Amino acid sequence: MxxxxxxxxxxxxxxxxxxxxxxxxxxxxxxxxxxxxxxxxxxxxLLSYYLGIEVKQNSESITLCQSSYASKILEKAGMSDCNSCRIPMDPRCKLSKHDEEPPVDATTYRSIIGSLRYLVNTRPDLAYSVGVVSRYMESPTTSHMNAVKQILRYVKGTLDLGIVYKKNQECEALIGYSDSDLGGDTDDRKSTTGILFFLGESPITWVSQKQRIVALSSCEAEYIAATGGTCQGIWLTKIIASLRGNNQVKPILKIDNKSAISLANNPVHHERSKHIDTRFHFIRDAVKNGDVKIDYTRTEVQLADILTKPLGRQRFLELRDKIGVKQV
Known part of the structure:
Protein backbone atom coordinates (compact mmCIF):
# COMPACT_ATOMS: atom_id res chain seq x y z
CA MET A 1 0.00 0.00 0.00
CA LEU A 46 -11.71 -5.03 -14.28
CA LEU A 47 -11.27 -7.88 -11.79
CA SER A 48 -13.57 -10.82 -12.53
CA TYR A 49 -11.65 -13.87 -11.24
CA TYR A 50 -8.76 -14.23 -8.81
CA LEU A 51 -7.39 -17.43 -7.26
CA GLY A 52 -10.69 -19.30 -7.47
CA ILE A 53 -12.82 -16.35 -6.35
CA GLU A 54 -15.35 -15.03 -8.84
CA VAL A 55 -15.92 -11.26 -8.70
CA LYS A 56 -18.92 -9.53 -10.25
CA GLN A 57 -18.84 -5.75 -10.30
CA ASN A 58 -21.35 -3.13 -11.37
CA SER A 59 -22.15 0.46 -10.44
CA GLU A 60 -24.16 -0.62 -7.38
CA SER A 61 -22.32 -3.59 -5.86
CA ILE A 62 -19.45 -6.07 -5.79
CA THR A 63 -20.25 -9.78 -5.46
CA LEU A 64 -17.84 -12.50 -4.34
CA CYS A 65 -18.50 -16.22 -4.79
CA GLN A 66 -16.66 -19.49 -5.53
CA SER A 67 -19.25 -21.46 -7.49
CA SER A 68 -16.80 -22.93 -10.02
CA TYR A 69 -14.27 -23.75 -7.32
CA ALA A 70 -16.97 -25.47 -5.23
CA SER A 71 -18.00 -27.56 -8.25
CA LYS A 72 -14.39 -28.68 -8.67
CA ILE A 73 -14.28 -29.79 -5.02
CA LEU A 74 -17.37 -31.95 -5.59
CA GLU A 75 -15.80 -33.41 -8.72
CA LYS A 76 -12.55 -34.19 -6.90
CA ALA A 77 -14.48 -35.91 -4.11
CA GLY A 78 -16.56 -37.92 -6.60
CA MET A 79 -19.78 -36.24 -5.44
CA SER A 80 -20.78 -34.14 -8.44
CA ASP A 81 -24.07 -36.06 -8.70
CA CYS A 82 -24.81 -36.38 -4.99
CA ASN A 83 -28.11 -35.44 -3.38
CA SER A 84 -28.06 -32.06 -1.66
CA CYS A 85 -29.01 -31.29 1.96
CA ARG A 86 -30.09 -28.14 3.80
CA ILE A 87 -27.49 -27.88 6.59
CA PRO A 88 -23.74 -28.67 6.64
CA MET A 89 -23.72 -30.48 9.98
CA ASP A 90 -26.42 -32.25 11.98
CA PRO A 91 -27.02 -30.72 15.46
CA ARG A 92 -26.71 -34.24 16.94
CA CYS A 93 -23.31 -34.84 15.34
CA LYS A 94 -20.68 -35.75 17.95
CA LEU A 95 -17.25 -36.50 16.49
CA SER A 96 -14.27 -37.87 18.38
CA LYS A 97 -10.68 -38.88 17.72
CA HIS A 98 -11.38 -42.18 19.50
CA ASP A 99 -14.59 -43.41 17.87
CA GLU A 100 -13.14 -46.85 16.88
CA GLU A 101 -14.63 -46.60 13.40
CA PRO A 102 -12.69 -47.98 10.39
CA PRO A 103 -10.00 -45.60 9.09
CA VAL A 104 -10.21 -43.83 5.73
CA ASP A 105 -7.44 -42.63 3.43
CA ALA A 106 -5.87 -39.68 5.24
CA THR A 107 -4.41 -38.11 2.08
CA THR A 108 -7.81 -37.94 0.39
CA TYR A 109 -9.42 -36.61 3.56
CA ARG A 110 -6.81 -33.87 3.98
CA SER A 111 -7.08 -32.86 0.34
CA ILE A 112 -10.84 -32.36 0.58
CA ILE A 113 -10.54 -30.48 3.87
CA GLY A 114 -7.88 -28.19 2.42
CA SER A 115 -10.16 -27.33 -0.49
CA LEU A 116 -13.14 -26.72 1.81
CA ARG A 117 -11.08 -24.43 4.03
CA TYR A 118 -10.34 -22.23 1.02
CA LEU A 119 -14.05 -22.17 0.17
CA VAL A 120 -14.71 -20.61 3.58
CA ASN A 121 -13.13 -17.39 2.20
CA THR A 122 -16.53 -16.45 0.75
CA ARG A 123 -18.75 -18.80 2.76
CA PRO A 124 -18.90 -17.99 6.50
CA ASP A 125 -21.83 -20.42 6.76
CA LEU A 126 -19.28 -23.23 6.30
CA ALA A 127 -16.71 -21.97 8.81
CA TYR A 128 -17.87 -23.97 11.83
CA SER A 129 -18.50 -27.33 10.17
CA VAL A 130 -15.27 -27.21 8.16
CA GLY A 131 -13.37 -26.19 11.29
CA VAL A 132 -14.71 -29.20 13.18
CA VAL A 133 -13.83 -31.81 10.56
CA SER A 134 -10.37 -30.20 10.26
CA ARG A 135 -9.59 -31.45 13.77
CA TYR A 136 -9.38 -35.06 12.61
CA MET A 137 -6.89 -34.89 9.73
CA GLU A 138 -4.25 -36.95 11.54
CA SER A 139 -6.26 -40.20 11.70
CA PRO A 140 -9.64 -39.76 9.98
CA THR A 141 -12.26 -42.49 10.25
CA THR A 142 -15.51 -43.36 8.51
CA SER A 143 -17.56 -41.15 10.84
CA HIS A 144 -15.32 -38.16 10.09
CA MET A 145 -15.61 -38.75 6.35
CA ASN A 146 -19.39 -39.05 6.66
CA ALA A 147 -19.43 -35.60 8.28
CA VAL A 148 -17.33 -34.27 5.39
CA LYS A 149 -19.74 -35.81 2.90
CA GLN A 150 -22.65 -34.00 4.54
CA ILE A 151 -20.77 -30.72 4.11
CA LEU A 152 -20.23 -31.58 0.45
CA ARG A 153 -23.93 -32.37 0.00
CA TYR A 154 -24.73 -28.99 1.51
CA VAL A 155 -22.25 -27.34 -0.87
CA LYS A 156 -23.94 -29.14 -3.77
CA GLY A 157 -27.24 -27.46 -2.93
CA THR A 158 -25.75 -24.01 -2.32
CA LEU A 159 -23.34 -23.50 -5.23
CA ASP A 160 -24.90 -20.12 -5.99
CA LEU A 161 -24.28 -18.57 -2.56
CA GLY A 162 -21.82 -15.75 -1.96
CA ILE A 163 -21.48 -12.28 -0.45
CA VAL A 164 -22.70 -8.98 -1.89
CA TYR A 165 -21.13 -5.65 -0.92
CA LYS A 166 -23.50 -2.84 -1.87
CA LYS A 167 -22.66 0.77 -2.63
CA ASN A 168 -23.92 3.59 -0.40
CA GLN A 169 -24.27 1.42 2.71
CA GLU A 170 -23.77 3.17 6.03
CA CYS A 171 -20.18 2.23 6.86
CA GLU A 172 -19.44 4.48 9.81
CA ALA A 173 -19.81 1.68 12.38
CA LEU A 174 -17.69 -1.45 12.64
CA ILE A 175 -20.07 -3.94 14.25
CA GLY A 176 -18.73 -7.20 15.62
CA TYR A 177 -20.24 -10.25 17.30
CA SER A 178 -18.41 -12.71 19.52
CA ASP A 179 -19.82 -15.92 20.95
CA SER A 180 -18.76 -19.29 22.31
CA ASP A 181 -20.19 -22.68 23.13
CA LEU A 182 -19.05 -24.44 26.30
CA GLY A 183 -16.87 -27.55 26.15
CA GLY A 184 -18.18 -28.61 22.75
CA ASP A 185 -15.16 -30.73 21.80
CA THR A 186 -15.84 -34.24 23.09
CA ASP A 187 -12.14 -35.14 23.32
CA ASP A 188 -10.67 -32.28 25.36
CA ARG A 189 -13.81 -30.28 26.33
CA LYS A 190 -12.44 -27.08 24.86
CA SER A 191 -14.93 -24.50 23.60
CA THR A 192 -15.27 -22.94 20.15
CA THR A 193 -14.98 -19.18 19.58
CA GLY A 194 -17.06 -17.47 16.91
CA ILE A 195 -16.24 -13.94 15.74
CA LEU A 196 -17.98 -11.99 12.98
CA PHE A 197 -17.49 -8.36 11.88
CA PHE A 198 -19.61 -6.20 9.60
CA LEU A 199 -18.83 -2.91 7.89
CA GLY A 200 -22.21 -1.89 6.57
CA GLU A 201 -24.60 -4.78 5.94
CA SER A 202 -22.08 -7.39 4.78
CA PRO A 203 -19.46 -9.41 6.68
CA ILE A 204 -15.80 -8.51 6.20
CA THR A 205 -14.15 -11.06 8.49
CA TRP A 206 -15.20 -14.20 10.38
CA VAL A 207 -13.54 -16.73 12.66
CA SER A 208 -14.59 -20.13 14.01
CA GLN A 209 -11.78 -21.54 16.13
CA LYS A 210 -11.32 -23.92 19.02
CA GLN A 211 -10.05 -22.19 22.14
CA ARG A 212 -6.60 -23.11 23.43
CA ILE A 213 -7.59 -23.68 27.05
CA VAL A 214 -10.48 -25.40 28.81
CA ALA A 215 -13.01 -22.85 30.08
CA LEU A 216 -14.57 -23.55 33.49
CA SER A 217 -17.80 -21.65 32.81
CA SER A 218 -19.81 -20.09 30.01
CA CYS A 219 -18.72 -16.67 31.31
CA GLU A 220 -15.06 -17.61 30.90
CA ALA A 221 -15.59 -19.11 27.44
CA GLU A 222 -17.46 -15.98 26.29
CA TYR A 223 -14.80 -13.74 27.86
CA ILE A 224 -12.05 -15.53 25.94
CA ALA A 225 -14.08 -15.19 22.73
CA ALA A 226 -14.68 -11.49 23.43
CA THR A 227 -10.94 -10.91 23.87
CA GLY A 228 -10.36 -12.49 20.46
CA GLY A 229 -13.10 -10.29 19.02
CA THR A 230 -11.48 -7.22 20.55
CA CYS A 231 -8.12 -8.01 18.94
CA GLN A 232 -9.84 -8.58 15.61
CA GLY A 233 -11.77 -5.30 15.90
CA ILE A 234 -8.69 -3.23 16.71
CA TRP A 235 -6.81 -4.80 13.79
CA LEU A 236 -9.69 -3.99 11.42
CA THR A 237 -9.82 -0.43 12.74
CA LYS A 238 -6.18 0.10 11.80
CA ILE A 239 -6.67 -1.35 8.31
CA ILE A 240 -9.75 0.79 7.67
CA ALA A 241 -7.98 3.88 8.99
CA SER A 242 -5.03 3.34 6.64
CA LEU A 243 -7.40 2.93 3.68
CA ARG A 244 -9.61 5.88 4.54
CA GLY A 245 -6.94 8.19 5.88
CA ASN A 246 -8.75 8.67 9.18
CA ASN A 247 -9.36 6.82 12.41
CA GLN A 248 -13.06 7.49 12.96
CA VAL A 249 -14.37 3.91 12.87
CA LYS A 250 -14.33 2.26 16.30
CA PRO A 251 -15.43 -1.34 16.81
CA ILE A 252 -18.60 -2.20 18.70
CA LEU A 253 -18.56 -5.78 19.96
CA LYS A 254 -21.89 -7.46 20.73
CA ILE A 255 -21.92 -10.23 23.35
CA ASP A 256 -24.85 -12.24 24.73
CA ASN A 257 -23.33 -13.01 28.15
CA LYS A 258 -23.81 -10.28 30.79
CA SER A 259 -21.27 -11.82 33.16
CA ALA A 260 -18.55 -11.65 30.50
CA ILE A 261 -19.47 -8.02 29.80
CA SER A 262 -19.21 -7.18 33.52
CA LEU A 263 -15.83 -8.88 33.68
CA ALA A 264 -14.59 -6.82 30.72
CA ASN A 265 -15.94 -3.52 32.05
CA ASN A 266 -14.83 -3.96 35.66
CA PRO A 267 -11.07 -4.38 36.28
CA VAL A 268 -11.61 -5.15 39.97
CA HIS A 269 -10.18 -8.49 41.13
CA HIS A 270 -12.71 -11.34 41.10
CA GLU A 271 -12.17 -14.64 42.91
CA ARG A 272 -13.95 -16.52 40.13
CA SER A 273 -11.71 -15.06 37.39
CA LYS A 274 -8.29 -15.00 39.06
CA HIS A 275 -7.24 -18.16 37.18
CA ILE A 276 -7.90 -16.65 33.73
CA ASP A 277 -4.66 -16.09 31.82
CA THR A 278 -3.39 -12.51 31.82
CA ARG A 279 -3.49 -12.23 28.03
CA PHE A 280 -7.27 -12.56 28.04
CA HIS A 281 -7.56 -9.42 30.19
CA PHE A 282 -6.37 -7.39 27.19
CA ILE A 283 -10.04 -6.58 26.61
CA ARG A 284 -10.19 -4.60 29.87
CA ASP A 285 -7.52 -2.15 28.74
CA ALA A 286 -9.15 -1.86 25.32
CA VAL A 287 -12.51 -0.97 26.89
CA LYS A 288 -10.90 1.45 29.34
CA ASN A 289 -8.95 3.22 26.57
CA GLY A 290 -11.99 3.47 24.30
CA ASP A 291 -10.50 1.18 21.64
CA VAL A 292 -13.63 -0.97 21.65
CA LYS A 293 -17.17 -0.67 22.97
CA ILE A 294 -18.94 -3.69 24.44
CA ASP A 295 -22.71 -4.00 23.99
CA TYR A 296 -25.15 -6.66 25.15
CA THR A 297 -27.20 -8.49 22.54
CA ARG A 298 -29.89 -11.11 23.08
CA THR A 299 -28.98 -14.72 22.31
CA GLU A 300 -31.63 -15.00 19.59
CA VAL A 301 -29.97 -12.18 17.61
CA GLN A 302 -26.38 -13.26 18.31
CA LEU A 303 -25.16 -13.72 14.74
CA ALA A 304 -21.88 -15.39 15.74
CA ASP A 305 -23.91 -18.34 17.05
CA ILE A 306 -23.62 -19.91 13.59
CA LEU A 307 -19.84 -20.08 14.10
CA THR A 308 -19.86 -21.94 17.44
CA LYS A 309 -22.09 -25.00 17.10
CA PRO A 310 -24.15 -27.08 14.64
CA LEU A 311 -27.65 -25.60 14.41
CA GLY A 312 -31.03 -26.93 13.41
CA ARG A 313 -32.29 -26.15 9.93
CA GLN A 314 -34.58 -23.23 10.79
CA ARG A 315 -32.05 -21.45 13.01
CA PHE A 316 -29.19 -22.11 10.60
CA LEU A 317 -31.02 -20.75 7.54
CA GLU A 318 -32.18 -17.72 9.52
CA LEU A 319 -28.65 -16.83 10.63
CA ARG A 320 -27.15 -17.62 7.23
CA ASP A 321 -29.36 -14.97 5.71
CA LYS A 322 -28.63 -12.46 8.48
CA ILE A 323 -24.84 -12.79 8.16
CA GLY A 324 -25.04 -11.80 4.50
CA VAL A 325 -24.65 -15.11 2.65
CA LYS A 326 -27.02 -14.72 -0.30
CA GLN A 327 -27.84 -16.14 -3.71
CA VAL A 328 -25.68 -14.28 -6.24
Whole structure:
Protein backbone atom coordinates (compact mmCIF):
# COMPACT_ATOMS: atom_id res chain seq x y z
CA MET A 1 0.00 0.00 0.00
CA UNK A 2 1.22 3.48 -0.88
CA UNK A 3 -0.23 6.68 0.51
CA UNK A 4 0.06 10.28 -0.65
CA UNK A 5 -1.40 13.33 1.02
CA UNK A 6 -4.84 12.81 -0.52
CA UNK A 7 -4.84 9.37 -2.13
CA UNK A 8 -4.05 5.74 -1.47
CA UNK A 9 -3.05 2.90 -3.80
CA UNK A 10 -3.33 -0.73 -2.71
CA UNK A 11 -1.67 -3.70 -4.42
CA UNK A 12 -2.44 -7.32 -3.54
CA UNK A 13 0.21 -9.81 -4.68
CA UNK A 14 0.18 -13.61 -4.83
CA UNK A 15 3.24 -14.97 -6.69
CA UNK A 16 2.81 -13.30 -10.12
CA UNK A 17 -0.87 -12.35 -9.83
CA UNK A 18 -1.61 -8.76 -8.82
CA UNK A 19 -4.80 -6.95 -7.80
CA UNK A 20 -4.65 -3.17 -7.95
CA UNK A 21 -7.06 -0.60 -6.56
CA UNK A 22 -6.97 2.91 -5.20
CA UNK A 23 -8.68 6.25 -4.84
CA UNK A 24 -7.03 7.85 -7.90
CA UNK A 25 -7.30 6.50 -11.46
CA UNK A 26 -4.25 8.59 -12.37
CA UNK A 27 -2.08 6.91 -9.74
CA UNK A 28 -3.34 3.47 -10.76
CA UNK A 29 -2.41 4.11 -14.40
CA UNK A 30 0.97 5.45 -13.32
CA UNK A 31 1.65 2.29 -11.30
CA UNK A 32 0.75 0.07 -14.26
CA UNK A 33 3.01 2.07 -16.55
CA UNK A 34 5.98 1.87 -14.16
CA UNK A 35 5.51 -1.88 -13.62
CA UNK A 36 5.37 -2.59 -17.36
CA UNK A 37 8.73 -0.88 -17.74
CA UNK A 38 10.29 -3.50 -15.48
CA UNK A 39 8.15 -6.64 -15.96
CA UNK A 40 6.34 -8.27 -18.83
CA UNK A 41 2.74 -7.90 -17.70
CA UNK A 42 -0.81 -8.24 -19.05
CA UNK A 43 -3.58 -5.89 -17.94
CA UNK A 44 -6.72 -8.04 -17.65
CA UNK A 45 -8.97 -5.09 -16.90
CA LEU A 46 -11.71 -5.03 -14.28
CA LEU A 47 -11.27 -7.88 -11.79
CA SER A 48 -13.57 -10.82 -12.53
CA TYR A 49 -11.65 -13.87 -11.24
CA TYR A 50 -8.76 -14.23 -8.81
CA LEU A 51 -7.39 -17.43 -7.26
CA GLY A 52 -10.69 -19.30 -7.47
CA ILE A 53 -12.82 -16.35 -6.35
CA GLU A 54 -15.35 -15.03 -8.84
CA VAL A 55 -15.92 -11.26 -8.70
CA LYS A 56 -18.92 -9.53 -10.25
CA GLN A 57 -18.84 -5.75 -10.30
CA ASN A 58 -21.35 -3.13 -11.37
CA SER A 59 -22.15 0.46 -10.44
CA GLU A 60 -24.16 -0.62 -7.38
CA SER A 61 -22.32 -3.59 -5.86
CA ILE A 62 -19.45 -6.07 -5.79
CA THR A 63 -20.25 -9.78 -5.46
CA LEU A 64 -17.84 -12.50 -4.34
CA CYS A 65 -18.50 -16.22 -4.79
CA GLN A 66 -16.66 -19.49 -5.53
CA SER A 67 -19.25 -21.46 -7.49
CA SER A 68 -16.80 -22.93 -10.02
CA TYR A 69 -14.27 -23.75 -7.32
CA ALA A 70 -16.97 -25.47 -5.23
CA SER A 71 -18.00 -27.56 -8.25
CA LYS A 72 -14.39 -28.68 -8.67
CA ILE A 73 -14.28 -29.79 -5.02
CA LEU A 74 -17.37 -31.95 -5.59
CA GLU A 75 -15.80 -33.41 -8.72
CA LYS A 76 -12.55 -34.19 -6.90
CA ALA A 77 -14.48 -35.91 -4.11
CA GLY A 78 -16.56 -37.92 -6.60
CA MET A 79 -19.78 -36.24 -5.44
CA SER A 80 -20.78 -34.14 -8.44
CA ASP A 81 -24.07 -36.06 -8.70
CA CYS A 82 -24.81 -36.38 -4.99
CA ASN A 83 -28.11 -35.44 -3.38
CA SER A 84 -28.06 -32.06 -1.66
CA CYS A 85 -29.01 -31.29 1.96
CA ARG A 86 -30.09 -28.14 3.80
CA ILE A 87 -27.49 -27.88 6.59
CA PRO A 88 -23.74 -28.67 6.64
CA MET A 89 -23.72 -30.48 9.98
CA ASP A 90 -26.42 -32.25 11.98
CA PRO A 91 -27.02 -30.72 15.46
CA ARG A 92 -26.71 -34.24 16.94
CA CYS A 93 -23.31 -34.84 15.34
CA LYS A 94 -20.68 -35.75 17.95
CA LEU A 95 -17.25 -36.50 16.49
CA SER A 96 -14.27 -37.87 18.38
CA LYS A 97 -10.68 -38.88 17.72
CA HIS A 98 -11.38 -42.18 19.50
CA ASP A 99 -14.59 -43.41 17.87
CA GLU A 100 -13.14 -46.85 16.88
CA GLU A 101 -14.63 -46.60 13.40
CA PRO A 102 -12.69 -47.98 10.39
CA PRO A 103 -10.00 -45.60 9.09
CA VAL A 104 -10.21 -43.83 5.73
CA ASP A 105 -7.44 -42.63 3.43
CA ALA A 106 -5.87 -39.68 5.24
CA THR A 107 -4.41 -38.11 2.08
CA THR A 108 -7.81 -37.94 0.39
CA TYR A 109 -9.42 -36.61 3.56
CA ARG A 110 -6.81 -33.87 3.98
CA SER A 111 -7.08 -32.86 0.34
CA ILE A 112 -10.84 -32.36 0.58
CA ILE A 113 -10.54 -30.48 3.87
CA GLY A 114 -7.88 -28.19 2.42
CA SER A 115 -10.16 -27.33 -0.49
CA LEU A 116 -13.14 -26.72 1.81
CA ARG A 117 -11.08 -24.43 4.03
CA TYR A 118 -10.34 -22.23 1.02
CA LEU A 119 -14.05 -22.17 0.17
CA VAL A 120 -14.71 -20.61 3.58
CA ASN A 121 -13.13 -17.39 2.20
CA THR A 122 -16.53 -16.45 0.75
CA ARG A 123 -18.75 -18.80 2.76
CA PRO A 124 -18.90 -17.99 6.50
CA ASP A 125 -21.83 -20.42 6.76
CA LEU A 126 -19.28 -23.23 6.30
CA ALA A 127 -16.71 -21.97 8.81
CA TYR A 128 -17.87 -23.97 11.83
CA SER A 129 -18.50 -27.33 10.17
CA VAL A 130 -15.27 -27.21 8.16
CA GLY A 131 -13.37 -26.19 11.29
CA VAL A 132 -14.71 -29.20 13.18
CA VAL A 133 -13.83 -31.81 10.56
CA SER A 134 -10.37 -30.20 10.26
CA ARG A 135 -9.59 -31.45 13.77
CA TYR A 136 -9.38 -35.06 12.61
CA MET A 137 -6.89 -34.89 9.73
CA GLU A 138 -4.25 -36.95 11.54
CA SER A 139 -6.26 -40.20 11.70
CA PRO A 140 -9.64 -39.76 9.98
CA THR A 141 -12.26 -42.49 10.25
CA THR A 142 -15.51 -43.36 8.51
CA SER A 143 -17.56 -41.15 10.84
CA HIS A 144 -15.32 -38.16 10.09
CA MET A 145 -15.61 -38.75 6.35
CA ASN A 146 -19.39 -39.05 6.66
CA ALA A 147 -19.43 -35.60 8.28
CA VAL A 148 -17.33 -34.27 5.39
CA LYS A 149 -19.74 -35.81 2.90
CA GLN A 150 -22.65 -34.00 4.54
CA ILE A 151 -20.77 -30.72 4.11
CA LEU A 152 -20.23 -31.58 0.45
CA ARG A 153 -23.93 -32.37 0.00
CA TYR A 154 -24.73 -28.99 1.51
CA VAL A 155 -22.25 -27.34 -0.87
CA LYS A 156 -23.94 -29.14 -3.77
CA GLY A 157 -27.24 -27.46 -2.93
CA THR A 158 -25.75 -24.01 -2.32
CA LEU A 159 -23.34 -23.50 -5.23
CA ASP A 160 -24.90 -20.12 -5.99
CA LEU A 161 -24.28 -18.57 -2.56
CA GLY A 162 -21.82 -15.75 -1.96
CA ILE A 163 -21.48 -12.28 -0.45
CA VAL A 164 -22.70 -8.98 -1.89
CA TYR A 165 -21.13 -5.65 -0.92
CA LYS A 166 -23.50 -2.84 -1.87
CA LYS A 167 -22.66 0.77 -2.63
CA ASN A 168 -23.92 3.59 -0.40
CA GLN A 169 -24.27 1.42 2.71
CA GLU A 170 -23.77 3.17 6.03
CA CYS A 171 -20.18 2.23 6.86
CA GLU A 172 -19.44 4.48 9.81
CA ALA A 173 -19.81 1.68 12.38
CA LEU A 174 -17.69 -1.45 12.64
CA ILE A 175 -20.07 -3.94 14.25
CA GLY A 176 -18.73 -7.20 15.62
CA TYR A 177 -20.24 -10.25 17.30
CA SER A 178 -18.41 -12.71 19.52
CA ASP A 179 -19.82 -15.92 20.95
CA SER A 180 -18.76 -19.29 22.31
CA ASP A 181 -20.19 -22.68 23.13
CA LEU A 182 -19.05 -24.44 26.30
CA GLY A 183 -16.87 -27.55 26.15
CA GLY A 184 -18.18 -28.61 22.75
CA ASP A 185 -15.16 -30.73 21.80
CA THR A 186 -15.84 -34.24 23.09
CA ASP A 187 -12.14 -35.14 23.32
CA ASP A 188 -10.67 -32.28 25.36
CA ARG A 189 -13.81 -30.28 26.33
CA LYS A 190 -12.44 -27.08 24.86
CA SER A 191 -14.93 -24.50 23.60
CA THR A 192 -15.27 -22.94 20.15
CA THR A 193 -14.98 -19.18 19.58
CA GLY A 194 -17.06 -17.47 16.91
CA ILE A 195 -16.24 -13.94 15.74
CA LEU A 196 -17.98 -11.99 12.98
CA PHE A 197 -17.49 -8.36 11.88
CA PHE A 198 -19.61 -6.20 9.60
CA LEU A 199 -18.83 -2.91 7.89
CA GLY A 200 -22.21 -1.89 6.57
CA GLU A 201 -24.60 -4.78 5.94
CA SER A 202 -22.08 -7.39 4.78
CA PRO A 203 -19.46 -9.41 6.68
CA ILE A 204 -15.80 -8.51 6.20
CA THR A 205 -14.15 -11.06 8.49
CA TRP A 206 -15.20 -14.20 10.38
CA VAL A 207 -13.54 -16.73 12.66
CA SER A 208 -14.59 -20.13 14.01
CA GLN A 209 -11.78 -21.54 16.13
CA LYS A 210 -11.32 -23.92 19.02
CA GLN A 211 -10.05 -22.19 22.14
CA ARG A 212 -6.60 -23.11 23.43
CA ILE A 213 -7.59 -23.68 27.05
CA VAL A 214 -10.48 -25.40 28.81
CA ALA A 215 -13.01 -22.85 30.08
CA LEU A 216 -14.57 -23.55 33.49
CA SER A 217 -17.80 -21.65 32.81
CA SER A 218 -19.81 -20.09 30.01
CA CYS A 219 -18.72 -16.67 31.31
CA GLU A 220 -15.06 -17.61 30.90
CA ALA A 221 -15.59 -19.11 27.44
CA GLU A 222 -17.46 -15.98 26.29
CA TYR A 223 -14.80 -13.74 27.86
CA ILE A 224 -12.05 -15.53 25.94
CA ALA A 225 -14.08 -15.19 22.73
CA ALA A 226 -14.68 -11.49 23.43
CA THR A 227 -10.94 -10.91 23.87
CA GLY A 228 -10.36 -12.49 20.46
CA GLY A 229 -13.10 -10.29 19.02
CA THR A 230 -11.48 -7.22 20.55
CA CYS A 231 -8.12 -8.01 18.94
CA GLN A 232 -9.84 -8.58 15.61
CA GLY A 233 -11.77 -5.30 15.90
CA ILE A 234 -8.69 -3.23 16.71
CA TRP A 235 -6.81 -4.80 13.79
CA LEU A 236 -9.69 -3.99 11.42
CA THR A 237 -9.82 -0.43 12.74
CA LYS A 238 -6.18 0.10 11.80
CA ILE A 239 -6.67 -1.35 8.31
CA ILE A 240 -9.75 0.79 7.67
CA ALA A 241 -7.98 3.88 8.99
CA SER A 242 -5.03 3.34 6.64
CA LEU A 243 -7.40 2.93 3.68
CA ARG A 244 -9.61 5.88 4.54
CA GLY A 245 -6.94 8.19 5.88
CA ASN A 246 -8.75 8.67 9.18
CA ASN A 247 -9.36 6.82 12.41
CA GLN A 248 -13.06 7.49 12.96
CA VAL A 249 -14.37 3.91 12.87
CA LYS A 250 -14.33 2.26 16.30
CA PRO A 251 -15.43 -1.34 16.81
CA ILE A 252 -18.60 -2.20 18.70
CA LEU A 253 -18.56 -5.78 19.96
CA LYS A 254 -21.89 -7.46 20.73
CA ILE A 255 -21.92 -10.23 23.35
CA ASP A 256 -24.85 -12.24 24.73
CA ASN A 257 -23.33 -13.01 28.15
CA LYS A 258 -23.81 -10.28 30.79
CA SER A 259 -21.27 -11.82 33.16
CA ALA A 260 -18.55 -11.65 30.50
CA ILE A 261 -19.47 -8.02 29.80
CA SER A 262 -19.21 -7.18 33.52
CA LEU A 263 -15.83 -8.88 33.68
CA ALA A 264 -14.59 -6.82 30.72
CA ASN A 265 -15.94 -3.52 32.05
CA ASN A 266 -14.83 -3.96 35.66
CA PRO A 267 -11.07 -4.38 36.28
CA VAL A 268 -11.61 -5.15 39.97
CA HIS A 269 -10.18 -8.49 41.13
CA HIS A 270 -12.71 -11.34 41.10
CA GLU A 271 -12.17 -14.64 42.91
CA ARG A 272 -13.95 -16.52 40.13
CA SER A 273 -11.71 -15.06 37.39
CA LYS A 274 -8.29 -15.00 39.06
CA HIS A 275 -7.24 -18.16 37.18
CA ILE A 276 -7.90 -16.65 33.73
CA ASP A 277 -4.66 -16.09 31.82
CA THR A 278 -3.39 -12.51 31.82
CA ARG A 279 -3.49 -12.23 28.03
CA PHE A 280 -7.27 -12.56 28.04
CA HIS A 281 -7.56 -9.42 30.19
CA PHE A 282 -6.37 -7.39 27.19
CA ILE A 283 -10.04 -6.58 26.61
CA ARG A 284 -10.19 -4.60 29.87
CA ASP A 285 -7.52 -2.15 28.74
CA ALA A 286 -9.15 -1.86 25.32
CA VAL A 287 -12.51 -0.97 26.89
CA LYS A 288 -10.90 1.45 29.34
CA ASN A 289 -8.95 3.22 26.57
CA GLY A 290 -11.99 3.47 24.30
CA ASP A 291 -10.50 1.18 21.64
CA VAL A 292 -13.63 -0.97 21.65
CA LYS A 293 -17.17 -0.67 22.97
CA ILE A 294 -18.94 -3.69 24.44
CA ASP A 295 -22.71 -4.00 23.99
CA TYR A 296 -25.15 -6.66 25.15
CA THR A 297 -27.20 -8.49 22.54
CA ARG A 298 -29.89 -11.11 23.08
CA THR A 299 -28.98 -14.72 22.31
CA GLU A 300 -31.63 -15.00 19.59
CA VAL A 301 -29.97 -12.18 17.61
CA GLN A 302 -26.38 -13.26 18.31
CA LEU A 303 -25.16 -13.72 14.74
CA ALA A 304 -21.88 -15.39 15.74
CA ASP A 305 -23.91 -18.34 17.05
CA ILE A 306 -23.62 -19.91 13.59
CA LEU A 307 -19.84 -20.08 14.10
CA THR A 308 -19.86 -21.94 17.44
CA LYS A 309 -22.09 -25.00 17.10
CA PRO A 310 -24.15 -27.08 14.64
CA LEU A 311 -27.65 -25.60 14.41
CA GLY A 312 -31.03 -26.93 13.41
CA ARG A 313 -32.29 -26.15 9.93
CA GLN A 314 -34.58 -23.23 10.79
CA ARG A 315 -32.05 -21.45 13.01
CA PHE A 316 -29.19 -22.11 10.60
CA LEU A 317 -31.02 -20.75 7.54
CA GLU A 318 -32.18 -17.72 9.52
CA LEU A 319 -28.65 -16.83 10.63
CA ARG A 320 -27.15 -17.62 7.23
CA ASP A 321 -29.36 -14.97 5.71
CA LYS A 322 -28.63 -12.46 8.48
CA ILE A 323 -24.84 -12.79 8.16
CA GLY A 324 -25.04 -11.80 4.50
CA VAL A 325 -24.65 -15.11 2.65
CA LYS A 326 -27.02 -14.72 -0.30
CA GLN A 327 -27.84 -16.14 -3.71
CA VAL A 328 -25.68 -14.28 -6.24
Missing amino acids: KETENDVTVVGVYVDDLILTGSSATLIDKFKHEMKKVFEMSDLG
